Amino acid sequence: MRATISVICFLAAAILEIQSAAALETHSVAEFGADGTGDDTAAIQDALNFAVSNPCRLVFPASSYKVSSTLRIQNPGETRASAPVLEGRGSEATSLIFTGTSGPLFDVVGVNSAGQFLHDLTFERLKLIGSGRDTHEHAIQIMGCYAPSIRNVSITGFGGDGIRVNGDLAIDANPDFTATIFLSVDGCNVSRIGGRGFFDNHPIGCPSVSIQRTVFTMCGAGGALIQSAGFVVERTAFSGCGWIDEKSVVNAAGIGLQIRTPGGSVSRGLLRGCEFDTNRGEHLRMDNFAMARLENNRFIYADRYGIGLLCPPIGANMAPLGARSVLTEIVIDGLFHRVDAPGIATGIKWSNSANVDETSIEVVRTRVTNSGGAAFTPVEGKP
Numbered sequence: 001m002r003a004t005i006s007v008i009c010f011l012a013a014a015i016l017e018i019q020s021a022a023a024l025e026t027h028s029v030a031e032f033g034a035d036g037t038g039d040d041t042a043a044i045q046d047a048l049n050f051a052v053s054n055p056c057r058l059v060f061p062a063s064s065y066k067v068s069s070t071l072r073i074q075n076p077g078e079t080r081a082s083a084p085v086l087e088g089r090g091s092e093a094t095s096l097i098f099t100g101t102s103g104p105l106f107d108v109v110g111v112n113s114a115g116q117f118l119h120d121l122t123f124e125r126l127k128l129i130g131s132g133r134d135t136h137e138h139a140i141q142i143m144g145c146y147a148p149s150i151r152n153v154s155i156t157g158f159g160g161d162g163i164r165v166n167g168d169l170a171i172d173a174n175p176d177f178t179a180t181i182f183l184s185v186d187g188c189n190v191s192r193i194g195g196r197g198f199f200d201n202h203p204i205g206c207p208s209v210s211i212q213r214t215v216f217t218m219c220g221a222g223g224a225l226i227q228s229a230g231f232v233v234e235r236t237a238f239s240g241c242g243w244i245d246e247k248s249v250v251n252a253a254g255i256g257l258q259i260r261t262p263g264g265s266v267s268r269g270l271l272r273g274c275e276f277d278t279n280r281g282e283h284l285r286m287d288n289f290a291m292a293r294l295e296n297n298r299f300i301y302a303d304r305y306g307i308g309l310l311c312p313p314i315g316a317n318m319a320p321l322g323a324r325s326v327l328t329e330i331v332i333d334g335l336f337h338r339v340d341a342p343g344i345a346t347g348i349k350w351s352n353s354a355n356v357d358e359t360s361i362e363v364v365r366t367r368v369t370n371s372g373g374a375a376f377t378p379v380e381g382k383p
Helices: 002-023 041-053
Strands: 026-028 057-059 063-067 071-074 085-087 094-098 106-109 122-129 140-143 149-156 163-166 184-186 189-193 196-201 209-212 215-219 222-226 231-234 237-239 243-245 255-259 269-272 275-277 282-286 288-301 314-318 326-339 344-350 361-370 375-380
Touching (some): 041 057, 041 063, 189 196, 189 243, 196 215, 215 243, 222 231, 222 237, 288 314, 344 361, 361 375
Parallel strands (some): 026 057, 057 085, 063 094, 071 106, 085 122, 106 140, 122 149, 140 163, 149 184, 149 189, 163 196, 184 209, 189 215, 196 222, 209 231, 215 237, 222 255, 231 269, 237 275, 255 282, 269 288, 275 288, 282 314, 314 344, 344 375
Antiparallel strands (some): 215 222
């Protein structure tokens, strides 16, 4: 009976999603002159301006579109507004190639007046390609959006960050009013970029961010940095962070996933079913973490890119900020360490115990396989 009810609920939700998608009016960038044969910047910008003023599904037919300057998506007024759905024909069929000499590929400004957000912006089934120009070359830079989604998008080649979430305290001193809330990143692949795959660059983070079924590979500055009050990271991989390709280490301290002290509150979150493989400095760093669960994650230590070192030397670095770190009410349930090469490494390093409530921290179901014969220490220090 329960199974039948679950199936009915699933089908009902799927039908509602299909109906919602069908209800959107559909336009194509081709209507505005973008055809993949030359510089399509102006035509795509015209299409975006139309789609923001007339919320619709804006389709990018299969092609490679050259973009020579930043594409801007901005709330058209001083009130809440609905945003378009930007849809390609698949990340291997529709690509935007950025050759701009400054700024990001997409710059999204959802708020002109405090708290009046741009709602439901969606990027899906696209490939975004950068030139590796500099650290300001981001793929998607976003501020002041409510419930945006980035789904099945491939991001590669940028010198800066893949997805960068900003705020603007010049609009309002309260960071809540320019935050991006309920951002969903699902089914994406972010690889071979100079910055971070995901950078939560806002004083209070990106509240209730969700990252699922996504791969961060060879992100030079790190895979993802989250400082949100509330997040879910699930079935996601962080691999080779610190490298930008198989031969170029750009950051010896590269971290797969970092949970940084957020402004005004401690983090609350879920990290489940994720894999961390051969990140250069650390797989996971927890500056602040509270009421959190880490469940069924795997850490792989190897010398995959032939630098003569076991990477990373630290699996999880806990509370490295001294008195500024707060760790409490944490359950680590199911952590598998797989050591594939010789060398020296530590699984969990408790960097200090200041503001760490050891009575509320529980570590259960850990396992180590050490086929590489490394000097591996499962736990160093204590909470």
